[in-house]
Amino acid sequence: MKREDLTDMLWFLAVAEERSFTKAAARLGTSQPTLSHTIKQLEARMGLRLLTRTTRSVSPTEAGERLLRSLAPRIADLESDIDALLATRDTPSGTVRITLSDHALESVVWPKLRPMMRNYPDIKIELNSDNGFRNIVEERFDAGVRLGESLDKDMIAVRIGPDWRLVTVASADYFAAHGTPQHPQELVDHDCINQRQIRSGGLYAWEFEKDGRALRVRVDGQFIFNTSYAQIDAAANGYGIAYLPENLVERDIASGRLVQVLDDWSPIFAGYYLYYPSRRQNSPAFSVVVNALRV
Secondary structure (H helix, E strand, O other), X not given: OOHHXXXXXXXXXXXXXXXXXXXXXXXXXXXXXXXXXHHHHHHHHHOOOOEEEOOOOEEEOHHHHHHHHHHHHHHHHHHHHHHHHHOOOOOOOEEEEEEEOHHHHHHHHHHHHHHHHHHOOOEEEEEEEOOOOOOOOOOOOOEEEEEHHHOOOOXXXXXXXXXXXXXXXXXXXXXXXXXXXXXXXXXXXXXEOEEEOOOOOOEOOEEEEEOOEEEEEOOOOOOEEOOHHHHHHHHHOOOOEEEEEHHHHHHHHHHOOOEXXXXXXXXXXXXXXXXXXXXXXXXXXHHHHHHHHOO
16 A cells, blocks of 8 residues: 555545544644545545535445444554553653543543643543443544443443432422422423433433332423533423433532422432443553543
8 A cells, every 4th residue: 555545544534533524624734625635536546435525514435434444443553552652751641532421521520630630731631522422443532431331341441430310300480380290100291301312313211210110201391402501400490300410400409499309219320430442552641541530
């Protein structure tokens, strides 16, 4: 393979991962026209159409997907090898990219990393808040954060937070006007604040459990969000019932801004874990981050 072919494939990888010529050009430090011309030349030399372009999006063709699946792990391995080489340096440095939910970010990860980072000025951390599941290898994240129950078996998992509960809350005014549900099934007759699952596109079915009996309830209401904090404000302002992590709303419950119901139906979820590929060779910067987050 010629050196220019390898370079062009790295540029293709950036476009395929970003699904955008504009974003990929910014990532690569080049112009969008130059990048587009380079990809067209690569496609011409290979005799294959690698990307489907529309006015609004860019996506890999079938051939492009095959090339992406082949390139991504090899580039990840190369980056890991380089990180391992840099491990000989005395001062931990470099960028650590982590994908995680807004709840994990605010309740566990940020409180632990915030004080630690003052001692490591050469480490950069990118925290990508996304409530959906991401493929950390293909999308070139160093690690992700998930609940213990949803971890892939081929990943190394490090516990970083305690178990937690989801609780059902609304304002006192809402319950005064609409009544208080005594059973999760009664929620179907209430205005509830829904959460959109980013990856699947569906709405989260509220999960309850009592005396070993699990129950899922699909609710409806005026608002749908994909983050937790807007749901708190909507519930506090009387727009309906929300189902949220307990530690996010405990102050609002204590102050009376929110009222908790169905407490005996609130299930306990396994705490958050940091996960990353088992074959990864950890850089000093990544090891610092893992040790800071570890329970």
